[in-house]
Amino acid sequence: MPNPQATENAAKDPFWDQFISRARQMGVKENALQWLVRRAEAYLAAFPDKRLQQHTLEDVTGYLEQVGRLDRMSDWQFVQIIDAIQNLLMTAKAPAVTQVDWELWRASARSLEGSLEAHHPTVARKKHHAxxxxxxxxxxxxxxxxxxxxxxxxxxxxxxxxxxxxxxxxxxxxxxxxxxxxxxxxxxxxxxxxxxxxxxxxxxxxxxxxxxxxxxxxxxxxxxxxxxxGDFARAKRPQRLPVVLERSEVGRLLAGIEGTQYLMAALLYGTGMRLMECVRLRVQDIDVNCHQILVRDGKGQKDRVVPLPLRLKQPLQEQLRRVRALHAQDLAAGYGEVPLPDALAQTRPHTSTEWIWQYVFPSGRLSAGPLSGQKRRHHVHENGLQKAVKAAAQRAGIAKKVNCHCLRHSFATHLLESGCDIHTLQVLLGHADVSTTMIYTHVLNQGGQGVRSPLDTLL
The missing domain is CATH 1.10.150.130 (Tyrosine recombinase, N-terminal domain)
Structure with missing residues (x-):
């Protein structure tokens, strides 16, 4: 337990007084302030000979990656560490505070495999409530x-x-x-x-x-x-059209997202992938030279190929370099394994540490799987990207129900507007029946099925 005097003593220092004041403005509860101070002090202790103004992106990410490998680290504790470091750098006005993708790190704090455990009948669950x-x-x-x-x-x-x-x-x-x-x-x-x-x-x-x-x-x-x-009372299934953004709206939306989350959102719009297809991408699925992405095991357990947008070629290569460095660190620390599909882990036991099987968008921390109990690095949780897209839409003033799947709808509609063949679009989207793809012909930017309102004909 932290020292109860930690917050009081820290507040006597002008810097820490500003740190605590900023934390209160961010909504941190009084009983959590002492923990936030301790998290910040632990981060400073890792760099005893370096001023905060000199801290770099590599310092922050390296520290978070190291902490993320610790055993018995709860999700809320990891988020608290992220909040403490961000507050610390903001208080010091350190340049590194604008270089770190804080929201992505917070999203990575949510253990994906751990979240499955709460719904799994074959895994013992610890209950703290009735x-x-x-x-x-x-x-x-x-x-x-x-x-x-x-x-x-x-x-x-x-x-x-x-x-x-x-x-x-x-x-x-x-x-x-x-x-x-x-x-x-x-x-x-x-x-x-x-x-x-x-x-x-x-x-x-x-x-x-x-x-x-x-x-x-x-x-x-x-x-x-x-x-x-026999027959029974069925719920009525409404016929709804997909929400589609205009091209200018997509541009404003993407402009409001930064870092790795921008890359993921841009991939959703640029390839038409579903959300989980994007976050589950493996290194071997990216073919930069042929400008294509292989979507494996999509809806209906089908594989398909989608185009890799040229403007995302360099950002993807940079992302892969970062992931490769992270994978090398995991291997050096005795980790480096990822979950594998089907029985591949049994037939090829060393495959899980191979570079080509690593996730393109890995989680910022290791987590124990609900089935194997083995500590591994899963892909980033999709919840972070969902929140980032929704928040960007609100900041951009887009008066539509915007979510990640909306970018897939926009991809399909804009391709049709550009003259893409409906059967080609069917293949790109992975639809089993062309009738599913035909829905996008009803949302083309023609205004009321291309009919001119009689009001506009009045003299």
Whole structure:
């Protein structure tokens, strides 16, 4: 525990008084100020012979990378260290404060694999609060849920599908008063789906997601058919057009994002990739010489090739150089492994440390995986980019519902405006059916389907 007098003693120094005052303005609570001071003092102790004005980008990132490898470092503690260093450099008016991508580091503080642990039925979770109804189901129906997870992994479904299906099975068991699903009548399944639509007022996609999970449970795990399910009240699926930005709006949006997050957002617009396809890019997927990017295991477990924008060639090469230096440091520290797809880690055990398998956008810290428990460097959490895009849209005054997927919609629409063939666009977007791609023909910049309003014809 920190010394209770740390904040009081620091406040007697004019520099630390300004540091604490700035922290209060940033919303730091009084009981956390002493921790912030200690984090700042620990950073200064790492550079005993160097003034803050002389600190460089390499000093800050090197320190954060070193701290990120420490065991038992919680996410909130890592964010607190980032806040302390940023506040320290801002107080000293050090040039390095404008060179560090602070938001990217904060996003990297969120452990991706650790976040999966909270939803995983086969991983022991430490609870500091009263168990929820779903937690009780996971405890009493553990064997069934492990069978569900086993069938999902045998089919190589994504970890997110595993989370969603497991959660819907738990909700269904709660709805059935914790009865075994194998003993539940078909009518209860219909009641559950109708309850979601009528009382829960969920969207049609959410109801279909629940149905898919239950069909998987009964057909693939319990070996039962749901042909007798029949009709039930379905949530109405609205026909919505995608939100598309004008070219000038895209320019203003990207101008408001800096550092690595700018590179990621620019890739979303310049290639049409989905958010998770971007953050999961590996080094071997980037072909700078051929100006293309290989998107592996996209939606529907399909690979495709997208163009690499020429103006992003140099920023990507610089990003790869930084990642290679970080990987070399990890190897020297006894780490350097990344998660591998399917059974590749078992068939080729040394592949996980190879340079070509490293993530293009790695996390700023190491984290233990929920399944293996092994400390590795995962890709950066997508939440940071989502927040950066939303904040940039607000600063740019864009009066639309802007998110990362909006950049993919804009990519498709702008290509069509430029004369791109609809079937070529289908391939670039990875759509299984051209009818999905055809939706972008309805949002071309023509104003009301190209119809001229009669108001404009009045004399």
């Amino acid at each position: 168990p929820s109804p779903l937690d009780q189901v996971r405890a009493t129906h553990r064997a069934l849920l492990e069978r569900v997870v086993g069938e999902i992994r045998r089919r190589h479904y994504s970890i997110r599908t595993e989370q969603v299906y497991e959660a819907w099975v738990c909700r269904f068991i709660v709805f059935c008063d914790h009865r075994d699903p194998a003993e539940v009548e078909v009518e209860r399944i219909r009641d559950f789906l109708e309850d979601l639509a009528v009382r829960g007022q969920v969207s049609a996609s959410t109801q279909n997601q629940a149905l898919d999970a239950l069909v998987f449970l009964y057909k693939q795990v319990l070996g039962q058919s749901l042909e007798a399910l």
